[in-house]
Every structure is written in C-alpha cells, then in structure tokens.
Amino acid sequence: MRTLDWVVMGGTILFIILYGIYKSRGAKDIRSYLLSDNNLKWWTIGLSIMATQASAITFLSTPGQAFNDGMRFVQFYFGVPVAMVLISMIAIPIYRKLNVFTAYEYLEQRFDLKTRTLGTILFLIGRSLAAGITIVAPAIILEVLLGWEIWITCFGIGILVMVYTVSGGSKAVAQTQQQQMAIILIGMIIAGVVMVLKLPSELSFGEALTIAGANNKLNVISLPSSVGNFFQDKYNLLSGLIAGSFLALSYFGTDQSQVQRYLGGKSVTEIRIGLLFNGIFKVPMQFGILFIGAMMFVFYQFEDAPMLFNESARAEILASDLKEDYLQAEENYTSLNQEGKLLWEEWSRSGNEGSMEKAIIRNDSAAQIKKQILANVAEKAPSINTKDQDRIFLTFVLDHLPIGLVGLLMAVIFSAAMSSTAAELNALASTTSIDIYKRMVKQDASDEHYLKMSKRFTLMWGIFAILFAITAGQYENLIEYVNILGSLFYGTILGLFVVAFFMKKINGSAVFIGALISETLVLAIFFLPKLFPDVLGILDIGYLWLNLIGCILVMLFSWIFQRVS
Amino acid sequence: MTEQNSNNEEAVDQDKELQKVFPFFKSWRALYTFVLAELVVLIILFYLFSNYFS
Numbered sequence: 263m264r265t266l267d268w269v270v271m272g273g274t275i276l277f278i279i280l281y282g283i284y285k286s287r288g289a290k291d292i293r294s295y296l297l298s299d300n301n302l303k304w305w306t307i308g309l310s311i312m313a314t315q316a317s318a319i320t321f322l323s324t325p326g327q328a329f330n331d332g333m334r335f336v337q338f339y340f341g342v343p344v345a346m347v348l349i350s351m352i353a354i355p356i357y358r359k360l361n362v363f364t365a366y367e368y369l370e371q372r373f374d375l376k377t378r379t380l381g382t383i384l385f386l387i388g389r390s391l392a393a394g395i396t397i398v399a400p401a402i403i404l405e406v407l408l409g410w411e412i413w414i415t416c417f418g419i420g421i422l423v424m425v426y427t428v429s430g431g432s433k434a435v436a437q438t439q440q441q442q443m444a445i446i447l448i449g450m451i452i453a454g455v456v457m458v459l460k461l462p463s464e465l466s467f468g469e470a471l472t473i474a475g476a477n478n479k480l481n482v483i484s485l486p487s488s489v490g491n492f493f494q495d496k497y498n499l500l501s502g503l504i505a506g507s508f509l510a511l512s513y514f515g516t517d518q519s520q521v522q523r524y525l526g527g528k529s530v531t532e533i534r535i536g537l538l539f540n541g542i543f544k545v546p547m548q549f550g551i552l553f554i555g556a557m558m559f560v561f562y563q564f565e566d567a568p569m570l571f572n573e574s575a576r577a578e579i580l581a582s583d584l585k586e587d588y589l590q591a592e593e594n595y596t597s598l599n600q601e602g603k604l605l606w607e608e609w610s611r612s613g614n615e616g617s618m619e620k621a622i623i624r625n626d627s628a629a630q631i632k633k634q635i636l637a638n639v640a641e642k643a644p645s646i647n648t649k650d651q652d653r654i655f656l657t658f659v660l661d662h663l664p665i666g667l668v669g670l671l672m673a674v675i676f677s678a679a680m681s682s683t684a685a686e687l688n689a690l691a692s693t694t695s696i697d698i699y700k701r702m703v704k705q706d707a708s709d710e711h712y713l714k715m716s717k718r719f720t721l722m723w724g725i726f727a728i729l730f731a732i733t734a735g736q737y738e739n740l741i742e743y744v745n746i747l748g749s750l751f752y753g754t755i756l757g758l759f760v761v762a763f764f765m766k767k768i769n770g771s772a773v774f775i776g777a778l779i780s781e782t783l784v785l786a787i788f789f790l791p792k793l794f795p796d797v798l799g800i801l802d803i804g805y806l807w808l809n810l811i812g813c814i815l816v817m818l819f820s821w822i823f824q825r826v827s
Numbered sequence: 828m829t830e831q832n833s834n835n836e837e838a839v840d841q842d843k844e845l846q847k848v849f850p851f852f853k854s855w856r857a858l859y860t861f862v863l864a865e866l867v868v869l870i871i872l873f874y875l876f877s878n879y880f881s
Contacts, residue, residue: 475880482873
C-alpha cells in the first residue's frame with residue numbers, strides 16, 4: 263500500500279464514521295436509539311439490509327468462488343426474493359401492529375415468556391460468535407497479504423464500529439450503512455471495469471466470455487446431477503430455491519440483526535419497499551460480483567498465476583516433507599499455464615478451434631495437478647489449511663490495480679466488515695436490553711435508564727466481539743464451524759415463528775418442547791455423520807438444508823405435543 | 828371510551844397504511860408478482876447464458 267492508498271482508505275472510513283455520528287447525534291430515548299425514531303425511508307432500509315448481509319468475506323471470497331468453481335454460487339441467493347415477498351406480506355403487518363422493538367417480543371405475545379427467551383438465547387449465541395468472526399475473517403487475510411497483525415486489525419475494526427454504534431445506535435448504523443454500501447458498489451464496479459480493461463487488448467469481450475464459459479466458469483444454473491446429490495450438492499437450482507428460501511426467511515425475518523434494520527422504518531410502505539428493493543437487486547448484485555471472479559479467471563489465463571494463492575499455506579508445505587512433491591507439481595502447473603497462455607493467444611489471433619481445445623485440456627490438467635497435490639497435503643499434513651479462495655481477489659487488487667484504487671478497495675473491505683459488525687452489535691444490544699434486561703431484570707425504570715443500559719450493552723458486546731475475534735484468529739478451523747453455527751439455529755428459530763404465524767391452535771408449551779427436541783435433532787443430524795463417517799456418512803447433507811429440516815421438525819413436534827396434551 | 832376511540836383510530840391508521848402502495852403499482856400483489864417474475868426471468872436468462880457459453 264502506497265501513501266495515496268492510505269489517504270483514500272483512511273479518508274473514506276473517517277468520512278463515513280463522522281457522517282454517521284453527525285447524522286445520529288442527540289438520540290434522546292430508547293426508541294430513538296434502537297429504532298431510529300421510526301423515521302427511516304425505503305432506500306435507507308434497503309441499503310441497510312444489503313450492507314448488513316454483505317460482510318468483508320462476501321467481497322473477498324465471492325470472486326474467488328467464481329474463479330475456482332464458476333458462478334453457480336449465485337443460486338444460493340435465489341431464495342432472497344421469495345423470502346422478501348413472504349416477509350412483506352406476512353411478518354411486517356404483524357411486527358408493525360404490535361410495535362415491537364425485537365422480533366422475539368412477538369413470541370411472548372403469541373406464546374409465552376419461555377418461548378421468547380428460547381428465541382432470544384438462540385439468537386444471542388449464534389450472533390455474538392458471528393460478530394467476532396465478521397471482524398476476524400478479513401483480519402486473517404490482511405495479515406497474510408499485508409503483514410498487518412490480526413489483533414491490530416481486529417481492534418481497529420472493533421473500536422471504529424463501537425465509536426459510532428455506541429454513540430448513535432440504530433440511526434448511526436443505518437446512516438453509515440448507506441455510505442458504506444455506496445462505497446462498496448462503486449469500488450466493486452471500478453474493480454470489474456479495470457479487470458476487463460486489463461485483459462489483453464487483442465482479446466474481445468466476447469472472446470473473454472468464451473474462455474470463461476469453455477472452462478465452466480459461467481455455469482450460473484446447475485441442476486443436481488443425481489438424487490443422491492440433491493441434498494449433498496450445496497449450490498444448485500433446487501437447493502437455492504427451496505433451502506435458500508428457508509435460510510433467507512430465517513435470516514431476514516427472524517434474525518434481529520436484519521429485523522432491526524426495517525423495524526425503524528417510517529411506515530409499512532417504506533419497510534416493504536426497502537425489503538422488495540433487496541428482492542429485486544440482490545441476485546443481480548451477486549451475479550455482478552461473481553462475474554468479476556469469472557473475468558479474473560480469464561485475466562490469469564494471460565498472466566502468471568500462482569498455483570496456490572495462499573502464501574502462508576505454501577510456506578508451510580515447503581517446510582514439510584511434501585516440499586519436493588509440491589515443487590514438482592508447481593513446476594508442472596506453471597508449465598501447463600504457460601502453454602495454455604500461448605494457445606489462447608493463438609486461438610484469439612486465428613480462431614483455431616484446435617488451439618482452444620488444447621488450451622482447455624491444459625487448464626483441466628493444471629487443475630487436476632493442483633487438486634492432487636492438495637489432496638496429498640490434506641492426507642499427510644492435515645493441519646495445513648490450503649484454502650485459497652479468500653485470497654485470490656485481494657491478490658489481484660494488490661498486484662494489478664493502480665495506486666489509489668487499492669486504497670478504495672481496502673475501504674470497501676473495511677466498510678463491509680464495519681457495516682455487518684455494527685448491525686450485529688446494535689441487534690445484540692437491543693435484544694439484551696429489551697428481551698432480557700427490561701423484561702426480566704428491571705421492568706419499571708425510566709427511559710433514560712434503558713437508553714444508558716443499551717449503550718453499555720453495545721459496548722459490552724463490542725468488547726466481547728473483539729476478544730472473541732482475536733481468540734478465533736489463532737484457530738482458523740473454529741471460524742468454519744462458527745460460520746455454520748447460524749444454520750444450526752436458524753431452522754428452529756424460523757420454526758417458532760412459522761408456528762406463531764400459521765398454526766394458531768398451538769400453545770407455548772407445545773412449541774417450546776417441540777423446538778428443544780428439534781434443535782437436538784438438528785445438532786445430531788449435523789454432527790453425527792462427521793463423528794461416525796463410516797456408518798452415518800451417507801446422512802451428511804449440505805448445511806443449507808438444516809434450515810428447512812429444523813423448521814419442519816418444530817412444526818411437526820409442536821403439532822404432536824399439542825395433540826397429546 | 829376515549830382509549831377505545833384512540834385504539835379504533837390507530838387501527839384505521841394501520842389499515843390505511845397497509846393499503847398504501849408503491850406509486851407504479853396498483854396493488855401490493857402486483858408488486859410482489861413483479862419481484863417473483865423478475866426472479867423467474869433472471870433464472871431463464873441465467874440458464875440461457877450458462878448454456879450458450881458452456
């Protein structure tokens with residue numbers, strides 16, 4: 263990073279924070295602090311929802327996903343429009359009518375205190391750990407690529423977020439998220455344009471698409487190849503539409519970090535339009551980000567690309583007994599890439615189909631070499647994490663973007679990390695203040711008292727998130743488990759709400775027992791095949807499906823217990 | 828009595844609020860249909876895009 267990059271990055275982040283503090287000054291009561299005075303317009307709600315979902319890893323990892331696996335990841339988002347319509351139709355009128363601060367307040371109004379508390383606890387466990395991961399995930403990558411200490415980056419992101427989230431609450435979160443989302447979109451559009459401009463001048467855009475397509479990088483829609491793959495294949499049209507809809511319903515309809523973004527809306531109309539704005543633009547946006555990754559693949563057909571973008575993993579392999587094998591594989595990989603580059607150039611000049619076929623064969627062979635050596639590493643040195651998907655895009659940014667734009671893209675990464683973290687801290691503080699402190703600890707205090715406590719809870723969760731982030735930074739495998747954690751709880755939480763909305767005869771005790779049993783079964787379905795792969799490996803399903811299973815189990819057991827009692 | 832009137836007024840306000848629609852659409856149902864239709868169109872376009880370049 264050069265001086266200009268630091269100025270662009272620092273200036274952008276500082277402007278956003280000061281803007282947020284200025285626009286949110288003078289929060290005088292709890293409604294103002296937690297619900298932005300119910301004054302948010304649809305575009306603020308829409309951008310805020312988008313910014314909350316898009317963490318730094320979204321922008322670091324998604325182009326890398328397309329680079330490695332093609333664009334089929336976009337199917338993961340097909341459930342978002344479906345969920346947005348259902349939430350607008352069903353949940354919004356109810357939340358609004360009851361004038362709730364948190365989604366879990368509704369559970370007590372519909373069922374009882376213990377069901378509300380169960381929903382609250384499941385949310386607090388999942389989201390508090392996720393807040394730490396939101397901070398540490400980009401910090402790990404920045405440490406490897408830029409040499410920044412993990413704890414310094416974690417403190418940096420955490421403290422900056424706390425400055426405006428503690429002082430301005432929900433309004434500061436919403437105002438900063440508008441700016442952050444604007445920076446993110448501008449940065450990613452510029453990165454995409456530069457990526458295309460950096461392709462060889464003799465290569466047309468159509469030819470670039472042909473190269474990406476021929477190498478299976480434009481495989482946006484894929485169907486499960488067999489019945490067995492239906493549940494195990496993570497990203498295909500059906501899992502995206504069915505399981506993706508359940509995940510999106512859980513996340514946008516019952517996770518307070520999202521619910522709080524729209525509860526502060528000025529009216530039902532503003533909230534609905536904000537949600538539907540996401541329903542319309544989320545899929546095209548993700549397509550755009552993945553398309554950058556596909557073009558990056560084409561770019562590296564004409565540039566020297568490392569076999570493994572994860573430099574720290576490469577260093578670990580070279581320090582192990584696998585050094586000779588790895589270097590041999592790397593040499594073969596580089597040689598195939600060089601041949602491929604010449605063949606693509608030949609194809610671009612002459613249109614010779616034979617050159618294209620040979621180039622594709624070389625790409626497949628190179629990919630096979632990489633796959634084999636990494637499988638060898640995984641078998642003989644399982645402690646080395648060779649995943650490089652998160653590093654590919656940032657490597658491109660640092661190596662190939664001009665001065666100034668590197669700073670802008672770094673601002674994009676920090677903006678994304680800060681926007682998600684701020685929403686999470688704000689939601690954790692709201693839930694702790696409203697569902698636990700105000701409901702169970704001190705019911706008759708003044709508004710000023712709850713405002714003061716909400717600020718303290720925001721501070722408390724901020725400190726927890728930073729400390730957890732620094733701890734998790736030492737154990738990379740922990741991060742993968744926490745990322746899956748959400749799906750372990752979301753199905754049960756969604757089940758509670760679906761029963762509340764649609765199964766009017768079910769009472770609190772039945773749904774409470776049903777939810778406890780369902781959660782136990784979901785945990786068993788997830789962990790048992792991993793603990794006993796020889797016997798139960800066939801039951802190992804993609805974690806997206808756990809949302810649907812959890813939800814259906816809650817409905818089923820609630821109905822059974824209601825009938826029995 | 829006053830409280831009851833006030834509750835009735837609130838309910839009427841909420842009903843009115845629920846009826847308000849985004850300017851370009853006649854009803855919420857039309858807007859929801861538009862969002863879901865856009866998804867269907869996108870899936871079809873993505874399918875054609877995938878097939879064309881595969």
